[in-house]
Amino acid sequence: MLENFSFRTIVEYLPLFGQGLITTVWLSALSFVGALIVGIVLCAMNLQRGWLFRVPAKAYIDAVRATPLLAQLYFLYFGLPRLGFVLPELVVGILALSLNSGAYIAEIIRAGILSIPRGQVEASVASGMTYVQRMRLVVLPQAFKVTIPPLLGQGIVLVKDSALLSLISVSELTRAGQLLASDRFMPAEGFLTIAAFYLLLYYGLKGLAGVSSRWLGTAGART
């Protein structure tokens, strides 16, 4: 079986995989930053008491979570130009991932904020802090810490979801595997290699989360 497996071809295609890997890394990183911004804004809207901001935020989050990312991607890629917005595929890809992941991140951050005990808010209210001070000094620093593991999970999902961008001809990692599969009829080599690279990215992200966890300190243990 293995005699049919061509390591030589993989090595030959390594520059292509390398380029794909680099594209996947930076477009995922950009999308994650975008998703964080979308998520924070949505979460802030969602935590308002008045319906004016809360209802649209909830509707958006539900709509994104209820529909397949592929459908969202196709809507942006094929649908938007018909409505008069023509964007390069890379921009469309990053936009789709940001808008999609942002909805999940909004819920992750909201759960983090709601996990902070009521007593913390009461103590800061009682000391005369304004809403913004309360959030900035007491709630968010604590919420951020409990939010890191689920955010990491979402980051991993985002990296894997970025494979869908191969369908709108973005030359990322999965696209490189597809090329090897179609050029040389070597799907095993192509897709096994990209799987190995995704695994590498996964461990990279895990390491990053560990570092940031330690950087935020271990002293915040709840009493």
Add this chain to the structure above:
Amino acid sequence: MTKTGLAKTGMIDFRGVNKWFGTLNVLKDITLSVEPREVVVVCGPSGSGKSTLIRCVNGLEAIKDGDLVVDGQRLGDPATNMTQLRTEIGFVFQSFNLYPHKTALENVTLAPIHVRKIPRAEAEKAGRELLAKVGLADKVNAYPAQLSGGQQQRVAIARCLGMRPKIMLFDEPTSALDPEMISEVLDVMVAVAEEGMTMMVVTHEMGFARKVAQRVVFMDAGAIVESGTPEEFFSHPKTDRSRAFLSKILRH
């Protein structure tokens, strides 16, 4: 005071205050005045409304009707700046509620720096002095999780004192503590009282009440049933309900 249209008021003035949780009348027609520098102990059975009573004073709970005037400002009045008023009122919680991500010193200096806008160096100097005063000079850099319950509650008291409040409210400050830690917290509270702080203290600690309280208020089912000096109240309770309550807390 004249702007509220009320006669001369104390530091904390309840006049016919009512509050409901749903259909439950948790505060019934409360009238109570606490004078400056006075220490009032509030006691009563569980669910009698004593915590709710003091939580109304700094607006952690809103009152439904009646008047509550604190430091000359009427709560619920649009002219009253609650955030500003709260800086004058320290609140000590049963469960301490220290900020777990901040050291003892940072817990004490956080509000003075950000709310009172005191320069950091000055706030830290005052913070160290306050922690020394509550007997925790060596715990300045400890995080709450590294402190015992009694130590945490003393940090919480120092945190309130850091704001230089006019009023301190204590909501069962020793109820969550192991017995051997109660006296270290009470000692600090006695010291604060002896410096002339206006205090409302929800507690069943009779020793504390006898030592520093001018008045004990007994609540039951949302109403003030009895009020008198600690000596009167503990030695000669006037009502059946206060006698029944005292016989329960004194039995052991």
